[in-house]
Amino acid sequence: MKSTLKALLMAAVVVAAPMMATSSASAEGEKYILVSHAPDSDTWWNTIKNGIALAGEQVGAEVEYRNPPTGDIADMARIIEQAAASSPDGIITTLADYDVLKGPITNAVDQGIDVIIMNTGTPDQAREVGALMYVGQPEYDAGFAAGLRAKGEGVTKFLCVNHAIQQPTVGERCRGYADGLGIDLGDAMMDSGTDPSEIKNKVLAYLSANQDVDGILTLGPVSADPTIAALKENGMAGSIHFGTFDLGEEIVKGIKDGTINWGIDQQPFLQAYLPVVILANWDRYGVLPGNNINSGPGFVTKDGLTKVEKFAGEYR
Template sequence: MRNLASRVAVLAALAFCAQVFAADAHFVMISHAPDADPFWNVVKNGMRDASDDFGVSVDYRNPPNGDLADMKHLLEQAAARQYDGVVTSIPDVDVVQAPIKAIVARGIPVITFNSGTSEQSAAVGALLHVGQSEYEAGKGAGELAKAAGVKSFLCVNNNVTNPISFDRCRGFGDAIGADFKTSTLDSGNDPIEVENRVFAALHRKPDTQAVLALGPTSADPSLRAVEKLGLNGHIYFATFDMTPAVDKAISDGRAAFAIDQQPYLQGYIPVALLALMKRDNTHDVERALKELVADPAFQNRLKKYGLVPHFGPHGVATGPSFVTRTNLGVVEKYTGQYR
């Protein structure tokens, strides 16, 4: 009996130490996103929930205007601060690879997320990539449009400083047989400017059959431009990511679908994995993935918000999934917070 009590006491002490060890962990999440992009509010909600679930602290850093030179400086600062782990996007591998490699060289675990590819992630020394293949997402969207008879489109790109963003336009163009270069519009990020540029582009080419917006910053103003031109119901509209305005457009039939990359998971999973590796005192990300899949808090989050990650040999795919009128009700109430 005394031996059993001693063992229980030891296990309790170890559990307490593990919690303290995880709580001492201090991570940073660095993105390329400008402050104006509402998509990242959902990512940050995932980051904060993982921080709460696993008892760690996480700083969020981004260049306010989306300047990649500023992002590079943020990565350099992260290396100097000796965080316990770093989560970063790869908007342009040529710009960010040197500071990411410097972080890895210091023995700090890095997980990449959102922008970038699994191949780029491995090349810079990161342990894993969490996100979606932008080309495949664009191609999947294009295949849906092709089935509806679409042969021409306008790709509204509000993030041209991110080279990976063009893969969305390229995939869509390849699927419908259109040249994505001549179909892509640099819309900027100011809502009025986006609306005016889309209005002008569609006015110049009235035979354009579809509009593909690359995110909330471009989707809502593009919808207004389409409405002002009297093209509701006459032009095929699709967008990446969810907003209340996009939800309503899908519900009303003004938009065919939205491509959901489950940004909440992009914020949650990297932080959770770093926390588990820190707790276990290892950089074994495969072991951490197995522990995460079995974690009750994580499973509760997935069930509550209707989220479905795909764990593969080269990373965690959070998308694409397509939200249409048929499944809109499942995600609508969480749009802007968890979807």
């Protein structure tokens, strides 16, 4: 098993450069469509695109990435319906809003299309819509683990900067964090929006009005990067506890210079790569893992940053 994983990682290094040029891999064979909830502006999903591209190349399948340009969930529902209408061999999709997306996903399953839920949603929700399995990070559990760690590191009052308030599952990170700390979430979860300037200004204003806040949690690069800028502007960088979900170039820099205490890596590369490989093997040989796959959480600190820094935004 270890040798197989090592070979896959080596392959990722070899093909890293060409994979950056495209978000889909074309070859003769099965066709799979990955539908995400991410807007075009969210560069974190480049790692997802790299994951499906490499997997498609290796298994000889065509893999296409689709998403709502603005991140609108209703638009995403329509994209899933359109994807199902094209009769692919399989659909890989996030389940960012169960109530909105369960219908289109269930309809795809009823049409005989194999579905794997990745990234957002839960194993229980994946089962309820008839998906083969779930590959991702249990959001509440990850937030709870972050809260326990932050509590041990002295955090008593926090701000959670949520750039995806319209996606209920993402908010579970903030709720889990509060429970891990053992305090009420209250009004600590900020609806920051996605505009970098607005996020920065909102963080500055909140910290100015709540000077007893000693911890910050951001939910990805979209909210982390402007928060880094805010802390550098108000002189709090390195003096306030700062944890974040996900990785990215600025986040890795922040961990390295001490602005960020740790990042939580849900390994998006695996969330995209594994479903393609699983679907191909299911279609060809009828073999399927017996359990859902948790791709995270894992804490990334200054220790062992070398490989993470090298591949941040590409494969990490």
